[in-house]
Amino acid sequence: MTSPLFEIDALEVAVEDKQIVNGLSLTLEPGEVHAIMGPNGSGKSTLANSLMGHPRYTIAGGDIRLQGTSVVDMPPDERARAGLFLAFQYPTDIPGVSMINFLRRAISARRGEEIPVREYRQLLNEVLGRLQMDEQFVRRYVNDGFSGGEKKRAEILQLGLLQPLVAVMDETDSGLDIDALRIVSEGINTFHSDDNAILLITHYQRILRYVQPDHVHVLIDGQIVESGDASLAERLERDGYEPFMERTKAEVLSS
Amino acid sequence: MTTPAPEAPVTPRSEYEYGFHDDVEALVKLPKGLSREVVNTISDIKEEPDWMRKLRLKALDHFNARPMPEWGGELGDIDFNDIHYYVRATDRDESDWDDVPDYIKDTYDKLGIPEAEKQGLLAGVGAQYDSEVVYHNIREDLEEKGVLFLGTDQALREYPDLVQEYFTTVIPPNDNKFAALNTAVWSGGSFIYVPPGVTVDIPLQAYFRINSEDMGQFERTLIIADEGSQVHYVEGCTAPIYSSDSLHSAVVEIVCKPGSNVRYTTIQNWSNNVYNLVTKRATAYQDAVMTWVDGNLGSKLTMKYPAVYLMEPGAHGEVLSIASAGQGQHQDAGAKIVHAAPNTTSVITSKSLSMDGGRSTYRGLLKVYDGADGCRSNVRCDALMLDEHSRSDTYPVMEIDEKRVDIGHEATVSKVGDEQLFYLMARGLSEAEATKMIVNGFVEPIIKSLPLEYAVEMNRLIELQMDGAIG
Numbered sequence: 001m002t003s004p005l006f007e008i009d010a011l012e013v014a015v016e017d018k019q020i021v022n023g024l025s026l027t028l029e030p031g032e033v034h035a036i037m038g039p040n041g042s043g044k045s046t047l048a049n050s051l052m053g054h055p056r057y058t059i060a061g062g063d064i065r066l067q068g069t070s071v072v073d074m075p076p077d078e079r080a081r082a083g084l085f086l087a088f089q090y091p092t093d094i095p096g097v098s099m100i101n102f103l104r105r106a107i108s109a110r111r112g113e114e115i116p117v118r119e120y121r122q123l124l125n126e127v128l129g130r131l132q133m134d135e136q137f138v139r140r141y142v143n144d145g146f147s148g149g150e151k152k153r154a155e156i157l158q159l160g161l162l163q164p165l166v167a168v169m170d171e172t173d174s175g176l177d178i179d180a181l182r183i184v185s186e187g188i189n190t191f192h193s194d195d196n197a198i199l200l201i202t203h204y205q206r207i208l209r210y211v212q213p214d215h216v217h218v219l220i221d222g223q224i225v226e227s228g229d230a231s232l233a234e235r236l237e238r239d240g241y242e243p244f245m246e247r248t249k250a251e252v253l254s255s
Numbered sequence: 256m257t258t259p260a261p262e263a264p265v266t267p268r269s270e271y272e273y274g275f276h277d278d279v280e281a282l283v284k285l286p287k288g289l290s291r292e293v294v295n296t297i298s299d300i301k302e303e304p305d306w307m308r309k310l311r312l313k314a315l316d317h318f319n320a321r322p323m324p325e326w327g328g329e330l331g332d333i334d335f336n337d338i339h340y341y342v343r344a345t346d347r348d349e350s351d352w353d354d355v356p357d358y359i360k361d362t363y364d365k366l367g368i369p370e371a372e373k374q375g376l377l378a379g380v381g382a383q384y385d386s387e388v389v390y391h392n393i394r395e396d397l398e399e400k401g402v403l404f405l406g407t408d409q410a411l412r413e414y415p416d417l418v419q420e421y422f423t424t425v426i427p428p429n430d431n432k433f434a435a436l437n438t439a440v441w442s443g444g445s446f447i448y449v450p451p452g453v454t455v456d457i458p459l460q461a462y463f464r465i466n467s468e469d470m471g472q473f474e475r476t477l478i479i480a481d482e483g484s485q486v487h488y489v490e491g492c493t494a495p496i497y498s499s500d501s502l503h504s505a506v507v508e509i510v511c512k513p514g515s516n517v518r519y520t521t522i523q524n525w526s527n528n529v530y531n532l533v534t535k536r537a538t539a540y541q542d543a544v545m546t547w548v549d550g551n552l553g554s555k556l557t558m559k560y561p562a563v564y565l566m567e568p569g570a571h572g573e574v575l576s577i578a579s580a581g582q583g584q585h586q587d588a589g590a591k592i593v594h595a596a597p598n599t600t601s602v603i604t605s606k607s608l609s610m611d612g613g614r615s616t617y618r619g620l621l622k623v624y625d626g627a628d629g630c631r632s633n634v635r636c637d638a639l640m641l642d643e644h645s646r647s648d649t650y651p652v653m654e655i656d657e658k659r660v661d662i663g664h665e666a667t668v669s670k671v672g673d674e675q676l677f678y679l680m681a682r683g684l685s686e687a688e689a690t691k692m693i694v695n696g697f698v699e700p701i702i703k704s705l706p707l708e709y710a711v712e713m714n715r716l717i718e719l720q721m722d723g724a725i726g
Contacts, residue, residue, distance in 0.1 A: 052681050055673060
């Protein structure tokens with residue numbers, strides 16, 4: 001039997017001795033789109049960053065496996081080269097480093113060999129065109145002086161260039177106007193194929209109108225409290241997170 | 256200079272690639288120590304005019320009278336009686352590379368200097384080996400236009416009046432202890448004169464090399480850019496690794512006449528047993544532009560603050576400074592700009608790196624005199640530390656005696672950020688690769704102002720230094 005593409009197995013994550021993610025399990029198969037939806041403070045960003053190996057987050061228990069191999073002891077760069085990708089909620093600026101130089105290094109790292117200049121140019125122009133981004137964009141310094149929308153587009157540009165196996169999208173829809181949201185969503189859809197999987201982490205349902213999820217999970221207090229199909233997102237949009245939070249409280253009280 | 260105990264040798268900078276030395280007996284090597292006799296002997300060897308000998312002796316008195324500076328870096332280990340003040344390897348200054356002695360030629364071949372000249376990247380080349388200039392050459396068409404580019408000693412022989420007119424006019428013999436020392440025992444250096452209206456389109460380059468142990472190199476460079484002329488001068492420096500320290504104490508004087516444009520680029524890559532104590536100053540007259548591009552990677556201690564005195568309206572001064580301090584190094588570098596006339600402008604951009612326990616200091620002075628109204632200046636100094644045990648200090652001094660001025664100042668000290676590292680590593684770059692990328696980005700504003708081949712070299716040198724620091 002082959003292993004699932006990506007497994008989060010009873011994961012517990014702590015930040016400075018405070019446990020934020022409490023035994024979360026999730027399995028992604030190739031071709032799937034999963035959405036994790038949760039209110040503020042439910043552990044969404046902690047989950048996203050810990051999946052990628054941010055040093056501030058400690059894995060207190062459980063496992064994360066990519067194609068059956070545990071990644072929890074891997075530094076972020078090894079995870080990235082293995083095919084894991086995180087689209088950042090707040091991408092960091094790196095002044096003085098041009099996008100064009102950075103992207104070439106990143107692609108070469110992912111492939112394990114230097115991408116030839118000609119192929120790089122072609123690939124870059126193709127993905128830029130798809131995202132309706134100007135060629136001059138890559139002459140700028142990484143995220144330096146980018147607007148909120150430009151930052152998110154730059155993340156999607158990287159998604160398209162790096163071709164990961166699993167893409168974790170941390171609140172990619174936040175701060176986008178309706179046109180940018182549509183372009184970014186198209187970028188995600190174009191990337192998506194039967195060989196990869198997407199984990200959308202979001203507060204709002206609106207991106208799910210453009211990127212159709214196969215499964216929707218509700219995250220409360222670092223745990224998945226309910227899973228369902230796309231209709232669950234609609235229910236959340238209508239009723240909010242309140243009913244799920246009430247229920248969690250009740251469970252805690254009765255235990 | 257003091258010789259450390261054998262069990263505590265100077266740690267070579269990681270992969271310092273110019274640490275070799277030639278085992279050839281010098282033609283002339285004065286005994287160690289500093290005295291009137293030594294100064295007289297240097298002047299005798301050079302058969303100098305009387306005014307120069309007197310100037311040297313006067314400067315020696317200044318040097319003896321002045322205390323050691325108590326600010327900046329640790330100078331206490333310098334023993335002025337343990338230095339050879341004059342070492343001459345060959346008796347000629349050649350203009351044909353083939354006539355330069357083979358072992359010296361080999362040294363410069365290893366440093367890649369004649370190659371750059373052959374490729375036509377340079378308008379002229381000078382090479383100084385220990386105390387004397389061993390080679391100088393300039394493109395014929397520039398020579399025909401009256402551009403002078405030769406060793407300062409040679410200039411003193413061939414153009415004594417021109418040298419006398421400007422020598423010590425920018426940096427007086429008693430300016431500071433090390434300028435006084437240089438004036439007393441100076442030897443070698445470049446002399447450049449660019450006639451009015453002449454543009455030297457590609458750089459003139461000089462290369463300074465200390466080969467002998469326990470030696471002091473005291474080159475003296477004088478550049479005169481006449482009205483409306485333009486010139487870019489580049490110098491590079493290396494030295495072998497010995498167990499005892501060497502002293503490099505140069506003086507560079509530049510006169511930018513009205514409407515001229517001078518750029519002076521230094522890539523200093525001394526081995527890290529060299530004390531590098533240099534005084535560099537330019538005067539800029541009406542509408543002249545003076546730019547110092549100053550890169551400091553090597554040495555044990557560098558104290559160097561390139562200065563521009565803006566003497567007449569419309570003059571512009573600029574200092575771009577980059578310093579990188581690794582293990583056992585202290586780079587105390589910065590800039591000094593003096594606005595002595597109205598409507599003058601200046602920019603100081605400084606970037607300093609410290610890693611592997613190294614220490615970088617930015618020390619700057621911005622002075623605006625009363626009456627120099629309408630001046631504009633922008634000072635920006637950024638420091639980046641690669642690890643916890645390195646050190647960075649900033650001492651930006653501003654003395655503004657005039658109200659109607661526009662002064663901007665910004666300073667940052669930062670560590671290579673966890674968020675930046677995480678971002679780049681999340682894209683597959685190793686920690687070392689990510690750190691290099693962040694550092695390259697940090698120094699980019701300076702690097703991009705260098706001519707391409709020097710930009711490449713500078714990046715390469717910083718990466719070499721980081722290889723030792725971050726493994």
